[in-house]
Amino acid sequence: MTIRRRTVDGIFEEGSDMNIHPHRLVTGIAAILATGMLMASSACGTGGGSQSERPSAKEPTGPITVVASINQWGSLAEQIGGTDVNVTSILSSTNVDAHDFEPKTSDVAKLQKAQIIVSNGAGYDSWATKSVGRNSTIVSAAETVGAMEGDNPHLWFSKDARNGMATELTEAFSKALPAKKKAFQSRLKAWQKEEKAIEKSMGEFAANHKNATYGATEAVAYYLMSDMGFQDDTPKGFARSAASGGEPAPADLQEFQSLIESQGISVLVNNTQESSDATNMLTGTAGRAGVPVFDVSEQMPQAYTTLTDWIADLVARLDKTVSPAIIDDSDESGSSNGKDGASAKNDAGNSADDKSDTGAGSSN
Structure with missing residues (x-):
């Protein structure tokens, strides 16, 4: 499970060390191998055939399966992902108290199958990250802005959290589906234009009041x-x-x-x-x-x-x-x-x- 968090240094990802050992060259064996290769090459030439190349790893294809704990962040994921993502929001009713929400078995199953899980964090939706797939990537609003449990969890109302999440989602989607990176970045720019218009209105209100x-x-x-x-x-x-x-x-x-x-x-x-x-x-x-x-x-x-x-x-x-x-x-x-x-x-x-x-x- 990978948790995506924006820090001063950027996104940290786990990697693996690669140990490289020198090979010994044995003259006799090398000669035998060389002879064998020449014979094989000659045989291939005589038969008129060609060697089949090892198939390359398949590029990921979309849409990306995304599950959001709440519809606020699910909506943002849809704006950034467009037709290249398939977003499901677990909690979307204004008649449900999110603080007391308990996911159903079907909700947990969706979370376990998700490629990317979008959560709010800060104690608001702890259930969303308790049972996730081993290969799932979590994009958390709280992690993005450094909010902790006990802080005000209504982060979607924060311009900083919205901007941070839009960027994080773009990066997560681009990693999951590299072929669509330009499309994700284009949608991010379109979203940022809308967000800046909102922030301009807020700034004007503050200046006048x-x-x-x-x-x-x-x-x-x-x-x-x-x-x-x-x-x-x-x-x-x-x-x-x-x-x-x-x-x-x-x-x-x-x-x-x-x-x-x-x-x-x-x-x-x-x-x-x-x-x-x-x-x-x-x-x-x-x-x-x-x-x-x-x-x-x-x-x-x-x-x-x-x-x-x-x-x-x-x-x-x-x-x-x-x-x-x-x-x-x-x-x-x-x-x-x-x-x-x-x-x-x-x-x-x-x-x-x-x-x-x-x-x-x-x-x-």
């Missing part, structure tokens, strides 16, 4: 919010409880509610796959206080065909949701920020009607 803050019911979008320049003002006690999967202490919940009621944050980010009485209470408080609520799921909703489409839409919707509230907050006319914030929320919600089940947009 230097004081943007947010609170989160769970840290699902931490990397996305950071890349867009948001400051995380989630109360520490509540954040620790959410990270451990426990219920928040009453004092921590009250602190969060007070923060929302005073409009101390620009937006409340809500993980739709981690619903509880506490999260319902917070989203309800935000609705009454006029603080926009931005819903986001962990798994990529099926309404999107690519990871870049999903991330681009999240960035656009978040911009539309937050921008009016921040602009009005700095308005010297004295208009009500709560009212305008609610309007921003409704506008973003209306724009998401055709993708109401996508896990991205504003919540009432």
Whole structure:
């Protein structure tokens, strides 16, 4: 099993030492061999035949069998691999809690037969690398960026992780199918063009919203919010409880509610796959206080065909949701920020009607 990890020095691969021993030349034997070769050559010439050459090793043919633990990275593998890969994503439903997911026997069988396994790592999908084939290559997002178990595992929302994984997948596919290396590199360049457009939008948002803050019911979008320049003002006690999967202490919940009621944050980010009485209470408080609520799921909703489409839409919707509230907050006319914030929320919600089940947009 090979684990692909990008380091400062590049990709390290195992090799084998080759021992070369000198041959002794024995004059008598050499003469006999030479005579035999001449006789064989003469016989071949007389018969009019020709010696058959030893068949060369076959070049690998596609498509490459790829199994991804989650559809976010499976989508990226499809973008880079195109028709030269056959990608299966084990987990793709927004109704399944990835943290508690247990693979079926059929899922394990797929992983064992895969040429390349694409995993998230950082403790998010440990099951994906427990039973793999001996010759399988693992491409791990966590290994790519140096994330460890205990770190925020929602790496697909990180621009650094996406860029790193795109490059790693290109290298893995090129090694598995050398004849298609140029095709993989061409698709990588096309993907990078789309990713740069997303990063440009995020940079523009950050430049225009230097004081943007947010609170989160769970840290699902931490990397996305950071890349867009948001400051995380989630109360520490509540954040620790959410990270451990426990219920928040009453004092921590009250602190969060007070923060929302005073409009101390620009937006409340809500993980739709981690619903509880506490999260319902917070989203309800935000609705009454006029603080926009931005819903986001962990798994990529099926309404999107690519990871870049999903991330681009999240960035656009978040911009539309937050921008009016921040602009009005700095308005010297004295208009009500709560009212305008609610309007921003409704506008973003209306724009998401055709993708109401996508896990991205504003919540009432």
